[in-house]
Amino acid sequence: MENDHKPRDCYQILHDPEIQGPGPDGSKRPVYRFNGGSSPTTPADPRLKIPNYRPGVPFLSRKLAFKLPVPQYNYDPQLSIGEAPTRAIVVQGLSELTTMGTVSRHYSTFGPIDQIHMELHPETGTFLGICRIEFRDIPAGRGSEYAKAAVERANEIQIDYRRPTVAFDSTGSRSKRLATQLLEKKAAEAKASLNSKNGRSKTHDDYDNDNETDHNDYSNTAPLPNAPYHLKRKIGQSAFIFVSHLDVPPENVHLSEVRRFFRKTDAAAYRIDPKSGYYVIYRNRDTARRAYERNKVCHISGYRAELDFYPFGFPTSETADDRDYTDNSESNGATSNGYGHHDSHSSFPPAPNSAAPPAPIQHSQFQARAHKSLDPVRDITQDLRKRLRTELRERWVAQQIYRTVKRLQAERKSQASADSLVAPTAAAPALNGLSNGDRPETPTVLDSIVRLPSLPSFRKKVSEKRRRKLRPANLDELADQSEDDDSATDIETDKEVPVKRIKEEPEYKTRAGSLIDFSSSDEDTDEEVPTDVQMADAEDEKISYVGHEAWEPRPEVSIVGPDDDLDLEKDLDGIQTYVRDTEDYDLLRRVISDIHEKKGRSYRLENAADVAALSWLMKDEKARTELPSGGIRCERLTDDVKDQSYFVGATVKSVKPAYIKHSKGCAKAQGFYAVSDLEKSEYLPHKRRRNTQFAGNNLAMHSLENNGIDMDNGSSMLPPEQVMMERSVSADVREKRETNGEDKDDYLMVSRTERAANRKYAADINAQKSLAPESDILKYNQLLMRKKKVRFARSAIHNWGLYAMEPISMNEMIIEYVGEMIRQQVADFREIRYVKSGIGSSYLFRIDESTVIDATKRGGIARFINHCCTPNCTAKIIKVGKEKRIVIYALTDIAANEELTYDYKFERELNSDERIPCLCGSKGCKGYLN
């Protein structure tokens, strides 16, 4: 390259038209100077001409710089070299009580936190005060910034009065290291302290040293006051403040003055002793201390007194008693301290000079508690002693006294006729001081009541309150054993007792409410005692009902179920419900063994085969004469020829033949004749009331004579001959029932295909809808497609009901409960209005908290479905599209012509006066709708 150098002229431009414009002669061509021009001179160093040659002649681009800024690059995973800067920090020096939440809250001021790891003690699990915080990397790459900020501004954070130190900790090794260091340090400390105490564990002396500062002031170098014995006993170990008689003379200054002075200090008691001074006793050592600290010198009535504070009262072991004002723990602590110091408080009163107990008395509460924990046995025995005392008092002593009283009463009764009001002076002192079961002057009033001619006052209500004035339950047991039963019953036979109270078999007692109290008059209500005695006696036999807080029907109305009424004899099914296990069976056997033959019905059991055959026969007959909903047939045990049998839990017993012989030839010719309900009930299923007890929803129909069974509307009284005829009729029923079973499967198949077809139809409709969204014509209720064939008709339960026309299988949708959709407030308003206007039934059905469907005036036929406690349907709320709808589903397989029922699920209102009685008459009837 160097070889081919051909020297050429150098030039320098003089005028450049591009920059300077056209030349003076107008030419647009550059003008050059070659080789230095005509007179080339050796140029000098131009820099020397510059005065103070210095770089940075104005606006030099690359100027001299001694300091330069450092750009900061954020971590970019692709471009950055090296690892991402750490976004985790370790915080050290926190309090052990600090929670993760607190730490998180404080440090999230720097940035969002990803996770926090607290270092815990491996054995105790306590927080060591070291925790590692990792910040989130959101937005990307900022995590390290948060960590950096946290480290820089570490001193801004103060948690639980501590300023923790912060450092980076990328891998977590640092926090672990710190934790192990801390643990080692702690272990070393513990060991050191252990060794220094010659290997003993921390004793009360150590505690003493710990808490010395608190209680040094009250070291009580002052001698204890010379209090009288009873006062010392009273004060015991309690803390008290003492005002000496030398300062404030007790004869001049009343205790109330002292009391006034200390009134704000929450003292327990004030005592004055003329010889020593005033004692202000406290329950709590701390309050006493505070009171003392507040004023160590007091001015009472012009006298200046220096107060003395004795935090531990008179520390002797003998004063330890229940009467101690302060905690038992304290007293125990004080006495059981230091096992070798008993000699100082062996006897009381302590002599003044030895009153200041040696150092261990200075122990703090903590020490006292520590002592307590050292002697649990003592505490337990004390506790037991106390308990024993109270128990004895309550249970045994009271009973004994009561017994005595009763005995005295009985004696007095026997002398009642002879004497007039005799003051039972003997009994009185014995009763004195009893905490419970006080019966002052009981015998006198009782006597008076017995002898006076009693005006029967029919007191309907026996309030529950009254009932509870009985003796406490534990004494009831005594009552059983008492010999007063005879006398009690004697009293009772004087009065009229309702027939239904059968005394021989106490278990079958009816409810207490049936008791009619024939005491003298209403004014006698004040004397609860006599009635109590009566009631108590009556209650004796009703032990099983004491404490029954479960749901009960109202007491004034006797609702006797078939289980309660002993006069009802149940049929085989009924008896079988009694027997639930082998024990029951044995008992039953025993009972049955002496049953006597009944007229017209003798089922004598010869042998086992007969038994089986017989039972089958009974059941078969029953099945053929009843509708499918089963039940237990009961018969009344009376001497009537006509057996009064009725069904409980069954819908109908039998169906009268459709054909009635009319004398005139045909029904048309016969003319109009009224058909009684009873007869109607035979061929009209809805006339046969299911629940005869509440028939007509009218409680007044209850009459106590016949146990509330309304004969008119309920029991169908068919002569036995007719039963035979029923058989032929009911054979059809039987057949039908059998065939129903086969139909079911087919029906299921059909319904499935139907449902599929419906779904397709629905999909089509929806597709159409989407094409023409405005059209209202295609508004279509999907649920209508799934509706089963049902019809409404008169119902045996109540008025109208809904019956299935076709068999419905389980879990099938039957019908939708259609009505007006209204808000909760509107529903409330309407409810009141309907009740006012006389609509007794409620057709408001709740969808959700704020919406209700009202089918009272407008709606579908689902409103006719009645309530039953053992329903065959249930109501569900499903969402169709966006709306919620109420839909009735079948709970069980429903046969054709069966009434649909579901559980209304009213709110249970046990206390309400207007409970709606349930007319369903099913076996599991709860009795009330709500």
Added chain:
Amino acid sequence: MEVAFSRDLLASFKPSRSLRFHAPHSHITSLDFDDTGNYLLSSGTDESLQLYDAQQGTSSKSLYSKKYGCTLVRFAHSSTNCVYASTKEDDTIRYLSLHDNQFIRYFRGHKRAVTSIQMAPVGDMMYSAGRDHTVRAWDIRSPNCHALLDILAPMSIGVDPSGNVLAVACDYIKQVALYDVRNLDSSPFATFKPNCGTSMDLSRIEFSNDGKSLLLGCKGPRHYVLNAFSGAIDALLEGHTPFATDKFSTSGFSGFTPDGRYVYSGSANNSVYLWDLNDASSASLLHPFASLEYPQNSPTIVEFNPRKMLFATADTGVTLWLPESV
């Protein structure tokens, strides 16, 4: 937050960003920071120009010069314009607008490859040296060559901080000639012939920012620091490993730091070496006080940012070095 130059600071530099935006296996032939220090341009054998944001440490733009090829790219005083030498077709220097990728001007003149382009510190002058034994002066506002200097084999040129002196280094005759920029057609006012060994193998000549020193960066084992006025050797810098051969001329791997006290140089052992000139007494052999290693990086080109505490090295990708956080 500004930090002052110090040996500790310089020794603490660490590679912080690795920007590999040139085509793989293509070498970068030149690096240049703009006047503000915010941008960095690199040209590569893949005929592309890469613009980097030095403030963020990310890539900003890619520009291609597939028709002419590019090398020796230099920012103009405006951060959006640059000049570069063509490698294909002919050897014109082209003035490119970076933001709209349009050529502004061509500077035709050189008949052979351009070996060095330098911008004057102030003003619009630009100087270029080529293998056609010429050093040309251009005003970037005009396509006309403003001055021509005929000199044998100029390898590298440098402009002093005041803009008055042009130093031309001729490796062949081992001399450095100083010219007055206004009188390039005249003879040089000073000629330095440093007493060096066999061949200087010059790669770069640079004035320090304080104007007192002149660095002769060589591909050989030794760099020379001369007194800018007298031409006396102030220091001989040794200790680095010289690069083996160069297939292509680069813009240099040695230079002064902006404070003029330290000299850096890339080394074939994947390190950057640093010398402190205060250690030097006259004509003494100076050894580096620190070496910054980064094994993944062969610092064939090293360039210090004039306005920020960062420098860039490049071989196939650009590495940005930052000092360790204080």
